[in-house]
Amino acid sequence: xxxxxxxxxxxxxxxxxxxLMACLLLVSFFFLSxxxxxVAGTMSSNTGNKKYQSENLRTILxxxxxxxxxxxxxxxxxxxxxxxxxxxxxxVRDVLEKKGFTVIMTREQDEGLYDQDSxxxxxxxxxxxxxxIKECKPVLCVSIHQNSYQDSAVYGPQVFYYEDSLQGKKMxxxxxxxxxxxxxxxxxxxAKGNKTYYLLKRSExxxxxxxxxxxxxxxxxxxxxxxxxQQKVAEAVAEGICTYLEQQDIK
Ligand SMILES: [Zn+2]
Numbered sequence: 001x002x003x004x005x006x007x008x009x010x011x012x013x014x015x016x017x018x019x020l021m022a023c024l025l026l027v028s029f030f031f032l033s034x035x036x037x038x039v040a041g042t043m044s045s046n047t048g049n050k051k052y053q054s055e056n057l058r059t060i061l062x063x064x065x066x067x068x069x070x071x072x073x074x075x076x077x078x079x080x081x082x083x084x085x086x087x088x089x090x091x092v093r094d095v096l097e098k099k100g101f102t103v104i105m106t107r108e109q110d111e112g113l114y115d116q117d118s119x120x121x122x123x124x125x126x127x128x129x130x131x132x133i134k135e136c137k138p139v140l141c142v143s144i145h146q147n148s149y150q151d152s153a154v155y156g157p158q159v160f161y162y163e164d165s166l167q168g169k170k171m172x173x174x175x176x177x178x179x180x181x182x183x184x185x186x187x188x189x190x191a192k193g194n195k196t197y198y199l200l201k202r203s204e205x206x207x208x209x210x211x212x213x214x215x216x217x218x219x220x221x222x223x224x225x226x227x228x229x230q231q232k233v234a235e236a237v238a239e240g241i242c243t244y245l246e247q248q249d250i251k
Contacts, residue, residue: 056137059102060241061205063129063143064089068112069121073148075215081146082110084224088212089144091234099242104136130202139245140171140206142237143199146224147211155217156185157233160209162200163193170247172208175240179212182236183229210237 065085066072072081086107093103106113106129113128114121133141147158157179161168172191180188191208194200199207212233213220223229 056102057139058100059104059136059138060096061104061106061133061136061138061141062089062092062096063106063141063199063207064108065143065145066112067107067110067125068114070112070125073146073215075146075148076152076218076221079215079221079225081148081215084146084212084215084230085144086110088224088230088233091230092142092144092237095234095238096241099238104132104138106132126198129199133203133205133207138205140241141199141203141208142175142241143207143209144237145209145211147214148216149214150216152216152218155214155220156180156187156189157183157213158189158211159191160194160197160200160211161191162203162207163195165206167206167244167248168200168208169193171206171240171244174243174247175208175210175237178236178240178243179210179233182232182239 064082066082067086068082070082072085074080086109089105090108093105096103112121112125113132114124118124157176159172159176159179161172169191176189176191179185194209197209199209213224215221215224224233
């Protein structure tokens with residue numbers, strides 16, 4: 001702009017050096033800040049901390065899988081996942097509240113988080129679960145689900161975490177251990193990393209998906225419908241969470 005002004009040549013001569021210096025300064029500032037951002041990015045992906053900055057250290061979000069038009073997995077005798085999820089999740093809520101936590105539930109009834117007239121209810125339902133986590137900033141989330149498999153002999157609880165999340169992995173291992181011990185699982189599984197599940201990918205808080213058992217295994221499906229077994233599952237999940245928070249120095 002300056003060189004097109006009348007007397008531009010004089011202007012350029014007189015101020016050229018200053019303009020050049022200012023440009024150099026701007027350029028170096030740009031590169032420095034870019035580098036700083038890259039360093040910060042590397043650090044956060046190493047520790048996994050940046051993604052998980054919670055403001056509410058006593059708030060836990062319990063996500064209840066499926067609901068409403070979405071029954072989830074169908075097990076033996078037409079047993080629907082959504083109902084078992086809710087029964088167990090409500091027990092998880094109760095145990096955590098007794099321990100002094102504030103618990104946010106994604107649903108407390110047989111309903112999804114979608115609008116009835118939504119064109120894609122499933123997508124809207126999932127997006128709203130993620131939006132709720134973003135809004136509430138809980139210290140952590142557990143998403144309660146039930147598994148299924150074509151081979152009805154397969155059974156046992158399985159906890160999933162986002163593969164790149166150190167904290168997610170720690171929490172998953174603790175919950176998995178509690179479930180394996182308290183439910184006396186004969187062939188215990190290990191917590192499993194995953195990079196494709198929508199909730200694991202998108203959650204801004206540490207999140208574990210807890211598959212409590214297989215609705216396709218007749219014995220486990222039977223157990224998962226009893227108050228007693230559901231209570232055991234809930235206590236195992238809550239205990240794993242508490243141990244995790246103690247290890248993070250959040251009590
Ligand atoms: Zn499910």
